[in-house]
Amino acid sequence: MGIEPGRLHFSWISSAEATKYVDVAREVAKEVKALGPAKHFIKKRAEVA
Amino acid sequence: MLEYVEKIRKTAGKLFEEDKVDVFIGYKKGSLPMMNQPVLISNADQVDLLHWDSNCGLNLCNYLTKRTDRIGIVANGCNSRNIVTHITENQISRDQLYIVGIPCKGMIDHRAVQRAVKQKEILAIEEQGNTFTVKGKDFEDTFNKNDYLQRNCLVCTHRNPVIFDEMVAPPVEEQIEVDTYKDVKQIEGMDPEKKWNFFTRIIDKCIRCYACRNACPLCYCPTCFVDESNPQWVGKSSDPIDTMTFHILRAYHCAGRCTDCGACERVCPVGIPMRQFTKKLNKDAQELFSWEAGLTLDQRPLLDVFQPDDYNDFIR
Amino acid sequence: MTEKIYTKEEWIKALSGLKSFYNIFVPVRDGDFHTFKALDEKKIPDFNFQNTRLSPKSLVYPQSERIFAYTLDEDTPDANIIKESEKDYSPKAVVGIRPCDAHAFQIVRPNFDNPEYQDPWWIQRYESTTLVGLGCNAPGSTCFCTSVGGGPFSEKGLDALLYDLGDTFLIKALTEKGEAFLENAQGGKEADDAALKAGEDLAAKAANKIEQKISIDKLKDKVQTELFDAPFWDDVAFACINCGTCTYLCPTCWCFDIQDEVLEKQGDRIRNWDSCMFPLFTLHGSGHNPRAKKVQRVRQRFMHKLKYYVDKYNNGVQCSGCGRCVRNCPANIDIREVCELMNRL
Numbered sequence A: 001m002g003i004e005p006g007r008l009h010f011s012w013i014s015s016a017e018a019t020k021y022v023d024v025a026r027e028v029a030k031e032v033k034a035l036g037p038a039k040h041f042i043k044k045r046a047e048v049a
Numbered sequence B: 001m002l003e004y005v006e007k008i009r010k011t012a013g014k015l016f017e018e019d020k021v022d023v024f025i026g027y028k029k030g031s032l033p034m035m036n037q038p039v040l041i042s043n044a045d046q047v048d049l050l051h052w053d054s055n056c057g058l059n060l061c062n063y064l065t066k067r068t069d070r071i072g073i074v075a076n077g078c079n080s081r082n083i084v085t086h087i088t089e090n091q092i093s094r095d096q097l098y099i100v101g102i103p104c105k106g107m108i109d110h111r112a113v114q115r116a117v118k119q120k121e122i123l124a125i126e127e128q129g130n131t132f133t134v135k136g137k138d139f140e141d142t143f144n145k146n147d148y149l150q151r152n153c154l155v156c157t158h159r160n161p162v163i164f165d166e167m168v169a170p171p172v173e174e175q176i177e178v179d180t181y182k183d184v185k186q187i188e189g190m191d192p193e194k195k196w197n198f199f200t201r202i203i204d205k206c207i208r209c210y211a212c213r214n215a216c217p218l219c220y221c222p223t224c225f226v227d228e229s230n231p232q233w234v235g236k237s238s239d240p241i242d243t244m245t246f247h248i249l250r251a252y253h254c255a256g257r258c259t260d261c262g263a264c265e266r267v268c269p270v271g272i273p274m275r276q277f278t279k280k281l282n283k284d285a286q287e288l289f290s291w292e293a294g295l296t297l298d299q300r301p302l303l304d305v306f307q308p309d310d311y312n313d314f315i316r
Numbered sequence C: 001m002t003e004k005i006y007t008k009e010e011w012i013k014a015l016s017g018l019k020s021f022y023n024i025f026v027p028v029r030d031g032d033f034h035t036f037k038a039l040d041e042k043k044i045p046d047f048n049f050q051n052t053r054l055s056p057k058s059l060v061y062p063q064s065e066r067i068f069a070y071t072l073d074e075d076t077p078d079a080n081i082i083k084e085s086e087k088d089y090s091p092k093a094v095v096g097i098r099p100c101d102a103h104a105f106q107i108v109r110p111n112f113d114n115p116e117y118q119d120p121w122w123i124q125r126y127e128s129t130t131l132v133g134l135g136c137n138a139p140g141s142t143c144f145c146t147s148v149g150g151g152p153f154s155e156k157g158l159d160a161l162l163y164d165l166g167d168t169f170l171i172k173a174l175t176e177k178g179e180a181f182l183e184n185a186q187g188g189k190e191a192d193d194a195a196l197k198a199g200e201d202l203a204a205k206a207a208n209k210i211e212q213k214i215s216i217d218k219l220k221d222k223v224q225t226e227l228f229d230a231p232f233w234d235d236v237a238f239a240c241i242n243c244g245t246c247t248y249l250c251p252t253c254w255c256f257d258i259q260d261e262v263l264e265k266q267g268d269r270i271r272n273w274d275s276c277m278f279p280l281f282t283l284h285g286s287g288h289n290p291r292a293k294k295v296q297r298v299r300q301r302f303m304h305k306l307k308y309y310v311d312k313y314n315n316g317v318q319c320s321g322c323g324r325c326v327r328n329c330p331a332n333i334d335i336r337e338v339c340e341l342m343n344r345l
């Protein structure tokens, strides 16, 4: 949809897998940081009349 | 088509007489051409209301959610697949249903017909097998039905019901060698910037009436994420980013579940081709997991199973 | 009042000239349907249309509008002070609005502008807008304006009215605003008797072309609770998918919701259209929902339009007969049929 590859990750984590959740979250954050600021899909002040 | 109508009425009548159902859900002829209306009847005297033709594009499975009575229902290919999905997702149980299967030759794309007659007002439509005739005040045109099928029907490979208790006619030939995902492949070829612009453009007329969501049998959550106010996930104004959020998330919520019945696209008052969102996910489901939604009661839904030894490396 | 006649080319030219006095909105073909858009070099007005898919109500009452803004930045002197947002009230003219849609502004007016309450934003936008109607030579099959107090050449709510006489437009000013509009318009000539006669004939013929007659005469005398408890609501509501199509497209639906959006330190109070068809519409803070069921919401829409409004304002029904909801309801819920049921009960 135009969201750059790397910004969206899917993973299967059970509610019992706290450590896995932390690992995945760290990993994703690292990758997204490396991509720099997003260009699209950013909520700004509402464009309304 | 007329044989179908006769058969549907007879079957419904019989079901009431034999006390096999409490209600029967089908379509009745609408008050406008190309616009049939879902109808629920509750006794044999009403069976003559029932109708079937190529304008039955709303998905009847939508009307089954959490019903508690015994229901007779007509179902063509895609509707039957949504019924399967409904059963596996516990929205209705198989033994409540008596499914009258309809081999389907596709639905007419009312917008394409309107375009063909240059948006002149159509006052009547009549079907003759593979052709249909539309009439207006000072015109009359006959078209080949196959040239005016809904876009989803053009690429449908499950026209025959996958689940039924009785069929109104022998199965129709399935379409083979259709390039179901031609449009998706084209979009996949774009770079992210182009893709973003493409999807922004197709939804730019959206008025957030949610007809697409509400016409879809998959969207049965008691409170949709867009309506949730505590926490609030999406802004409710006509801001384009909020509108995009709605569309992207709606599509994700249909992943591995969408049958490409086309109801969403059919109902949109401004003609947004929002199937472009869901079709990509359907394609991924098929390519990555050999999964097509709603084909059998014997398998759990795609995103409802997990194997630790999954061969795909993006799931860890 | 002024009555003038323009050739069609002259009229388009006149509209261009009027741009220095007004922001002009005209029907423009946009894909499969027509929409009102601001006239500019790139837009070709197309007066050969049945009606726009969306009603022009948004020109006076936008789907979303910022009404107040505030900052949460404690370092600024006006922290947490809610301020009214600036709005554009410069003169607007809607040229080619159908008589039903102009009538609709009259129907909704008592809601936004009555002795008790005045909605400043609606009123100011409405007052800065000149409505130049275009009579309907060929009403559509779903039009029933004549049943609800309007007509294909009805002047209700209009400031001026255009008659399409083939190669020419006859235009009649109907109010002061319409008079001012014509004064600013270049070209054209004084309408002669022949043109006026042609206009009258056209209007008479058009009214006869409307086959749709629905009855609303008994609604006023019905007892609210009896209509409310009528046996037909379940059947009427069955097919409805509870979307916002009917209410968002309708020129006479006026309901809104107010939302605060805060982004970092910037706060906006935004008013958005809402719809009685949505469950959220009546959801209470307590979690209770007095209209939790679909049938209750469908009933509300029709009861409001065809009974509560009738009783409250003594101004006819809350429907101008434009037929949009009839044409565009995905489930074919047809207000003409429901109105008959209610009137007949």
Ligand code: SF4
Pocket (backbone or CB within 6 Å): B076, B077, B078, B079, B104, B105, B106, B107, B152, B153, B154, B156, B157, B158, B159, B160, B260, B261
């Ligand atoms: S998608 Fe297939 S089964 Fe469904 S209506 Fe179209 S042709 Fe028929």
Ligand code: SF4
Pocket (backbone or CB within 6 Å): B205, B206, B207, B208, B209, B210, B211, B212, B213, B267, B268, B269, B270, B271, B272, B274
């Ligand atoms: S039906 Fe169309 S206009 Fe309505 S929310 Fe869906 S895409 Fe938007």
Ligand code: SF4
Pocket (backbone or CB within 6 Å): B059, B215, B216, B217, B218, B254, B257, B258, B259, B260, B261, B262, B263, B264, B265, B275, B278
């Ligand atoms: S998303 Fe659209 S095509 Fe898919 S099942 Fe829902 S209504 Fe049908």
Ligand code: SF4
Pocket (backbone or CB within 6 Å): C239, C240, C241, C242, C243, C244, C245, C246, C247, C277, C328, C329, C330, C331, C332, C333
């Ligand atoms: S009446 Fe029609 S348009 Fe209105 S909410 Fe129901 S389905 Fe949608």
Ligand code: SF4
Pocket (backbone or CB within 6 Å): C246, C249, C250, C251, C252, C253, C305, C318, C319, C320, C321, C322, C323, C324, C325, C326, C335
């Ligand atoms: S209720 Fe329907 S016909 Fe009446 S004004 Fe609204 S959209 Fe038009």
